[in-house]
Amino acid sequence: MNCSRVLSMTHPALIDELKTLVEPGKVLTDADSLNAYGKDWTKHFAPAPVAIVFPKTTEQVQAIVRWANQHTVALVPSGGRTGLSAAAVAANGEVVVSFDYMNQILDVNLTDRTAVCQPGVVTKQLQNVAEEQGLYYPVDFASSGSSQIGGNIGTNAGGIKVIRYGMTRNWVAGMKVVTGKGDLLELNKDLIKNATGYDMRQLFIGAEGTLGFVVEATMRLDRAPKNLTAMVLGTADFDSIMPVLHAFQSKLDLTAFEFFSDKALAKVLARGDVPAPFESECPFYALLEFEATTEEVANHALETFEHCVEQGWVLDGVMSQSETQLHNLWKLREYISETISHWTPYKNDISVTVSKVPAFLKEIDAIVGEHYPDFEIVWFGHIGDGNLHLNILKPENLSKDEFFAKCATVNKWVFETVEKYNGSISAEHGVGMTKRDYLTYSRSPVEIEYMKAVKAVFDPNGIMNPGKIFAVLTGTREDAVNELSAQVRRWDQHSFSLGQSGVHRA
Amino acid sequence: MNCSRVLSMTHPALIDELKTLVEPGKVLTDADSLNAYGKDWTKHFAPAPVAIVFPKTTEQVQAIVRWANQHTVALVPSGGRTGLSAAAVAANGEVVVSFDYMNQILDVNLTDRTAVCQPGVVTKQLQNVAEEQGLYYPVDFASSGSSQIGGNIGTNAGGIKVIRYGMTRNWVAGMKVVTGKGDLLELNKDLIKNATGYDMRQLFIGAEGTLGFVVEATMRLDRAPKNLTAMVLGTADFDSIMPVLHAFQSKLDLTAFEFFSDKALAKVLARGDVPAPFESECPFYALLEFEATTEEVANHALETFEHCVEQGWVLDGVMSQSETQLHNLWKLREYISETISHWTPYKNDISVTVSKVPAFLKEIDAIVGEHYPDFEIVWFGHIGDGNLHLNILKPENLSKDEFFAKCATVNKWVFETVEKYNGSISAEHGVGMTKRDYLTYSRSPVEIEYMKAVKAVFDPNGIMNPGKIFAVLTGTREDAVNELSAQVRRWDQHSFSLGQSGVHRA
Structure with missing residues (x-):
């Protein structure tokens, strides 16, 4: 917490200035808030932000970003804080920008099948609104009850239905973003077809808040799935899973194809609250799901199952006959993560x-x-x-x-x-x-150089979620603290007055 | 033709140098070739390139781009030249880079459902190879017999099945590009899920060759559609078309939903080689298509049709009962463009x-x-x-x-x-x-400035298809590059006021 104390004691004026940019009470600096909003689901880094700010409008977000540029303050976006890569962790004296108060679904259009969301809309909230309208938001994963749309976009969230519906990227019809320079861009205007140059919307999806903040996103919705039906199949070995996938994909439009090992299943069954799918024990299991829209489709599934048994790929299997059975089969897969967390x-x-x-x-x-x-x-x-x-x-x-x-x-x-x-x-x-x-290990050094240059276009002062995706500064903690003090002294001499005159530092 | 003459007469040595970069005979400067390769399907600009170069390998493409940077020669990519916006027109003494000799499908993977294509692969060629394997490449449009995959990616081609399959963007699993600086980037490695920073693949899709050249693309394939069935419906007025779309979308997964006016139909019927869909005359017509996978699905379609008639939206209609009938109904829509070209x-x-x-x-x-x-x-x-x-x-x-x-x-x-x-x-x-x-009219001035800055990242000397999307970046090109480099330096070196260590704290 050193950083924050240095700042708040030396420059309360800076935080006071931040407070003028949002509604009263929408800047928090108490220890509990700093701790809660400074972290995500990873526990590797101690949270250490200096303040949490809660904008309620796009204009306020722009004002915050301009303020941050003026004073070279690092900003960290904060959604549902369910991330697993510490992309939303503020461990270095940053100001956290939380979208908890920009959490409205502004419009649902049944013809376009879209919902206009503020970034703080919770995934489940969007799923529910879609369902109320007879539609479906298909990006789904364990944390959908608390993750927010802005965060989903920032990480291009995937989950369990990607084989059919793709990632979050596929469901962003358009969005408004505030860049690291404070500019508001309206990207793609929710169009399906739009061949007017670079689709910069795509850059912001998966950028982990390092280019700017999503302040509004129009999400596509799909028709509701019909009679979802699951099968769990026990396979002879891992190599059999691929031909099974192949066989089913050639006959059915799968909505999911998951797998788990005998060890994963054993741990889940040991809980005692989920029934075993069948008696046979197999080294690997596949869980597949499809829409049994007609009897014919269900028959195709059964025929394919029999074919897989004849080929020796599948040893045993079960198909859900009700929604309860569907959910029970899914629990075999969904409970794994929570169950093994004990180890x-x-x-x-x-x-x-x-x-x-x-x-x-x-x-x-x-x-x-x-x-x-x-x-x-x-x-x-x-x-x-x-x-x-x-x-x-x-x-x-x-x-x-x-x-x-x-x-x-x-x-x-x-x-x-x-x-x-x-x-x-x-x-x-x-x-x-x-x-x-x-x-x-995944991106070439040349590619990373281009990525950094792209970041420089949208965030020339490097205030947007620095240290995420790329390292920004190497060195020890002490170096950073010394640098911080030096920076604070420099403010005293120059920058702060520059800032107050409203001049942006180039 | 001025530019070209200036260059070719002043610098024959330059073209000689270009010739050393590719195989013998793979640089053409004869008038017929310059005329043929200098244009697309638009006829507004007189073709005036100085040479056409035909690389056969990625290394040759890189060599050409480096040569162009060295001598500040403008390059124009050339695919099937079926474009309708003059994006592949060379009207100002450029060197055209044609991918006619990089036209191989290098691999088809049935498990991944992908085909690795060189940029000069013709769309129809990919469609045929997919079909041979029992699969399907769904991006389809009038020019599929001559358009090339590289060009499809450059314009993010759409066509008649977008409602179901999306644009070309959805079908690019990964690609290799040579940037305007001559660097080879391997983007996304054909992965379905890849959350490792900016998805720069997306930037090159729809960039019209202004950032670099696609030298290889892995295209996704889909399962073959089953029993495609079309309906043509005559509607009472234009306003009825939307509720009809709505009604059918809520019951069926449509693969197409096209429309045309009575005037369009009249012109096509006047040809005498396509039968009228039905006797009634209506002001507007909708053509929709779906997979009649089962009798039940076809019945849903008929019930929906009846519902639309009851509502007064639809006056008459017909559903194809055979592949011949399917094709005849599609001709009503597909022949429009060619038929009206007479006027x-x-x-x-x-x-x-x-x-x-x-x-x-x-x-x-x-x-x-x-x-x-x-x-x-x-x-x-x-x-x-x-x-x-x-x-x-x-x-x-x-x-x-x-x-x-x-x-x-x-x-x-x-x-x-x-x-x-x-x-x-x-x-x-x-x-x-x-x-x-x-x-x-479609992109804000601020957005366009960001687009230009993104271009400067990948093409700092502005040699890649200049004058397309934006007017040629004028004398400020070097300033822009310098400014960008300065930004990158600032960003790399920045010390953040509020602390920035990148050191993990446990």
């Missing part, structure tokens, strides 16, 4: 192209197995889109520190293998601070 | 959000009708995605020059109306040179 898992969110998944998974298994035969690996994930969640459970007899130290070594092997298979070190969780130093 | 139509390709279409169309109709009551307006287009093709036919008694002079006035009204309705002045044809001077 302090080392988690990784990686992807390769679908066809490379079997070889990739085997190679990681072999590496970890060879070096750490006592480590239990739990695999699960969205295999229909190549996204694997690798979870290594902490052995009981190993301390947390020892375990994480060993995992750091594993990390390197995993990322080297990801690079070898031309995959991604972050499939859907983003880079933030946790993956930042590994970015070169 | 030298003034064409516009505009879009608004779907819900605004009726009011927008009426306003344009009223404006043209009031000022030019003798002008015949033929409307048709992809109404399911808000994309309207406005065609004004030249009256017999008006000279071409007079007609186009009057149309220039109409143009202004049309674009003002587009702006008023927050629409796009180019839905799917791109900006190129024909829409360049009207860009501010």
